[in-house]
Amino acid sequence: MAGRGEFGVEARGVTRSFGSVQALGGLDITVPYGQVTALVGPNGAGKTTLLLILATLLAPDAGLVRIAGHDVRQSPAEARDALGWMPDTFGVYDQLTVDEYLAFFADAYGLPKQERPRRVRALLSLVHLEDRLGQPVHALSRGQKQRLGMARALVHRPRVLLLDEPASGLDPRSRIELRDLLRSLAADGAAILVSSHILSELEEIADRVVLVDNGRTAGDHAMADLTGAEARVRWRLRSLDPGLLTTTLARVLDGQAGLEATADLPGGAEVGPLTEVGAAALLAELVAADVPVTGLAPAGSALESAYLAMTENRR
Numbered sequence: 001m002a003g004r005g006e007f008g009v010e011a012r013g014v015t016r017s018f019g020s021v022q023a024l025g026g027l028d029i030t031v032p033y034g035q036v037t038a039l040v041g042p043n044g045a046g047k048t049t050l051l052l053i054l055a056t057l058l059a060p061d062a063g064l065v066r067i068a069g070h071d072v073r074q075s076p077a078e079a080r081d082a083l084g085w086m087p088d089t090f091g092v093y094d095q096l097t098v099d100e101y102l103a104f105f106a107d108a109y110g111l112p113k114q115e116r117p118r119r120v121r122a123l124l125s126l127v128h129l130e131d132r133l134g135q136p137v138h139a140l141s142r143g144q145k146q147r148l149g150m151a152r153a154l155v156h157r158p159r160v161l162l163l164d165e166p167a168s169g170l171d172p173r174s175r176i177e178l179r180d181l182l183r184s185l186a187a188d189g190a191a192i193l194v195s196s197h198i199l200s201e202l203e204e205i206a207d208r209v210v211l212v213d214n215g216r217t218a219g220d221h222a223m224a225d226l227t228g229a230e231a232r233v234r235w236r237l238r239s240l241d242p243g244l245l246t247t248t249l250a251r252v253l254d255g256q257a258g259l260e261a262t263a264d265l266p267g268g269a270e271v272g273p274l275t276e277v278g279a280a281a282l283l284a285e286l287v288a289a290d291v292p293v294t295g296l297a298p299a300g301s302a303l304e305s306a307y308l309a310m311t312e313n314r315r
């Protein structure tokens with residue numbers, strides 16, 4: 001579509017240093033419309049720096065950044081109009097009431113005055129804060145402030161949503177509601193980029209994951225590829241005879257490159273990474289060797305495995 005760009009976010013070769021610290025060293029990322037893309041990486045990988053650059057709040061040293069097709073250097077106002085931004089920390093608007101706070105941003109984004117009260121009420125209802133109307137922002141709990149931050153990011157119906165750790169202060173129900181909200185916004189066509197350390201949650205929310213390490217893109221996967229039958233994950237084995245399990249595993253795995261077993265777990269062991277087919281074959285070998293296996297289940301998620309593989313060399 002004209003003026004929208006092919007991607008909600010397109011960033012190529014983005015670099016940014018703070019003094020002698022290089023936070024981003026040539027990062028590439030695209031965020032398609034209609035999908036939730038997860039941004040994952042270890043502490044200090046450069047996620048927040050990237051999100052600040054995408055949100056036009058920090059200038060890159062070099063590289064191309066387009067938001068909804070608008071170059072952030074040439075057309076920052078258009079880029080800003082197209083994006084909604086939810087930082088990981090809350091701003092300093094504590095003296096305002098919840099509705100004044102949202103009305104302030106509605107005003108800043110140029111929403112017609114007569115439309116504002118209706119929009120504010122709709123947003124408060126969307127994030128389940130309608131009973132907080134008229135109450136001061138400072139009286140909200142951390143998780144409630146986070147939900148208000150989400151409402152603020154949506155004030156102007158942005159096509160591109162950038163969220164830094166949106167689930168960190170949320171209780172279980174609010175997390176499920178956030179997941180449903182993000183899925184429905186993506187279904188409506190928004191391009192959503194969300195950073196989080198809660199990998200199990202991202203598996204349910206995201207369509208794609210971009211792994212970032214050391215200021216660079218370290219991987220870009222469709223979630224379906226990571227979680228499908230071909231995915232290689234760690235598996236948890238339980239046995240009535242953990243000693244026999246351990247020795248048999250050592251024999252079976254001997255010489256199989258890349259396969260690792262952790263044998264000191266109570267009542268069992270962890271083995272991997274293996275696909276479902278590989279796990280079934282291993283189970284057959286153990287049973288043939290008379291190991292009394294009582295359980296075989298994935299240990300951790302495929303996204304976790306991809307993350308651990310990426311960060312292995314950093315320890």
Ligand SMILES: Nc1ncnc2c1ncn2[C@@H]1O[C@H](COP(=O)(O)OP(=O)(O)OP(=O)(O)O)[C@@H](O)[C@H]1O
Pocket residue numbers: 018021022023041042043044045046047048049050
């Ligand atoms: N304002 C700043 N001044 C100096 N160094 C900075 C600044 N902001 C970030 N950095 C450095 O840049 C690197 C990337 O930081 P960034 O906050 O982007 O990482 P992150 O991936 O968001 O980490 P986390 O998962 O811990 O939130 C780090 O080494 C950090 O110390």
